[in-house]
Amino acid sequence: xxxxxxxxxxxxxxxxxxxxxxxxxxxxxxxxxxxxxxxxxxxxxxxxxxxxxxxxxxxxxxxxxxxxxxxxxxxxxxxxxxxxxxxxxxxxxxxxxxxxxxxxxxxxxxxxxxxxxxxxxxxxxxxxxxxxxxxxxxxxxxxxxxxxxxxxxxxxxxxxxxxxxxxxxxxxxxxxxxxxxxxxxxxxxxxxxxxxxxxxxxxxxxxxxxxxxxxxxxxxxxxxxxxxxxxxxxxxxxxxxxxxxxxxxxxxxxxxxxxxxxxxxxxxxxxxxxxxxxxxxxxxxxxxxxxx
Amino acid sequence: xxxxxxxxxxxxxxxxxxxxxxxxxxxxxxxxxxxxxxxxxxxxxxxxxxxxxxxxxxxxxxxxxxxxxxxxxxxxxxxxxxxxxxxxxxxxxxxxxxxxxxxxxxxxxxxxxxxxxxxxxxxxxxxxxxxxxxxxxxxxxxxxxxxxxxxxxxxxxxxx
Numbered sequence: 001x002x003x004x005x006x007x008x009x010x011x012x013x014x015x016x017x018x019x020x021x022x023x024x025x026x027x028x029x030x031x032x033x034x035x036x037x038x039x040x041x042x043x044x045x046x047x048x049x050x051x052x053x054x055x056x057x058x059x060x061x062x063x064x065x066x067x068x069x070x071x072x073x074x075x076x077x078x079x080x081x082x083x084x085x086x087x088x089x090x091x092x093x094x095x096x097x098x099x100x101x102x103x104x105x106x107x108x109x110x111x112x113x114x115x116x117x118x119x120x121x122x123x124x125x126x127x128x129x130x131x132x133x134x135x136x137x138x139x140x141x142x143x144x145x146x147x148x149x150x151x152x153x154x155x156x157x158x159x160x161x162x163x164x165x166x167x168x169x170x171x172x173x174x175x176x177x178x179x180x181x182x183x184x185x186x187x188x189x190x191x192x193x194x195x196x197x198x199x200x201x202x203x204x205x206x207x208x209x210x211x212x213x214x215x216x217x218x219x220x221x222x223x224x225x226x227x228x229x230x231x232x233x234x235x236x237x238x239x240x241x242x243x244x245x246x247x248x249x250x251x252x253x254x255x256x257x258x259x260x261x262x263x264x265x266x267x268x269x270x271x272x273x274x275x276x277x278x279x280x281x282x283x284x285x286x287x288x289x290x291x292x
Numbered sequence: 293x294x295x296x297x298x299x300x301x302x303x304x305x306x307x308x309x310x311x312x313x314x315x316x317x318x319x320x321x322x323x324x325x326x327x328x329x330x331x332x333x334x335x336x337x338x339x340x341x342x343x344x345x346x347x348x349x350x351x352x353x354x355x356x357x358x359x360x361x362x363x364x365x366x367x368x369x370x371x372x373x374x375x376x377x378x379x380x381x382x383x384x385x386x387x388x389x390x391x392x393x394x395x396x397x398x399x400x401x402x403x404x405x406x407x408x409x410x411x412x413x414x415x416x417x418x419x420x421x422x423x424x425x426x427x428x429x430x431x432x433x434x435x436x437x438x439x440x441x442x443x444x445x446x447x448x449x450x451x452x
Contacts, residue, residue: 001336007295008314037356038337102427107350189426
């Protein structure tokens with residue numbers, strides 16, 4: 001099996017990359033290649049030009065600030081998994097990464113590739129939604145920022161023009177003590193999730209939910225925050241009836257259906273996963289020493 | 293429109309310089325251009341793990357990498373595991389001892405996955421081993437022997 005012929009470009013800087021984006025037609029950007037590689041082999045895509053981002057060192061970094069975690073688009077998933085910055089500032093990402101493919105795919109796969117491909121079942125876009133990420137995009141027109149809530153335009157379609165590239169991601173981290181959890185259900189370890197839920201919870205002095213964030217993957221066409229469920233849980237003691245009421249919000253969503261799971265099944269398990277994620281996150285919020 | 297590039301790679305300690313077409317996958321480069329047919333191709337779209345090799349020490353799938361991407365890199369294939377006198381690597385010996393080979397098709401990918409995994413996690417639990425090989429498919433469905441081999445190899449490697 002081999003892809004159709006293409007011309008290979010390996011720019012060494014973002015400046016050179018943007019120059020290529022401005023001039024080349026029918027091009028594809030190659031990040032980790034764990035989705036694009038198969039698409040090329042199947043000739044599902046047949047670009048005239050393949051622009052390899054792997055030789056642009058300025059696109060791979062993690063920088064932890066007081067309330068932010070900045071990540072370069074070409075930072076590999078395995079590097080994030082091993083990063084002390086990520087473990088401290090965004091432990092839910094480390095937990096989510098365990099379900100991202102397998103070690104061999106995480107060794108190549110990048111966060112920017114995952115966000116640009118935007119598979120509805122992908123974990124990292126869900127984590128970016130959970131942490132209210134801001135994405136930086138560059139192109140011949142200059143640089144612009146996109147909120148994660150606006151990034152998913154439709155099924156596997158991010159707000160990214162054909163002459164643009166995602167260069168960096170900035171997550172808003174929680175300075176206050178909180179618990180986290182990322183849980184999903186897939187047919188086997190590392191397979192595409194039929195549903196997955198990411199959760200952050202901060203408790204007040206009385207053990208009630210002061211702040212809640214919930215993100216859902218694999219169910220809707222783009223990763224989504226469960227804002228109504230977050231609102232209904234805030235201020236409660238996160239008991240079973242409050243969790244049930246929050247999970248009921250999932251029933252109102254328009255869910256994907258495919259050979260792996262019907263829309264009804266996806267919503268059903270998403271509700272169960274929401275409960276599990278909340279319980280784990282609350283338990284971790286109550287035992288701060290386990291948080292890291 | 294045929295785009296060719298000259299690349300330099302070191303495979304199992306031996307340097308090679310070759311001209312390759314840009315669309316040449318790393319797996320095809322290893323098998324057809326260098327004659328290293330130990331690396332197997334199952335699905336050719338990054339699902340089965342049979343083509344797993346080490347790229348600069350990390351396990352990766354060679355069917356969804358292009359040879360042009362590894363210019364300047366160091367590669368180890370299954371042919372590079374045993375000593376030059378033929379003494380098997382502890383992981384290979386353990387596969388033999390625990391009936392982890394079976395038909396042999398998934399073996400190169402399994403062994404490259406397990407060697408990289410044990411280098412990073414020298415004392416894994418059975419569950420961790422199962423998770424580590426979750427990206428490698430064995431259609432003899434004899435994962436039991438493979439898991440036993442990986443756990444035994446971990447012990448043997450620790451003792452070395």
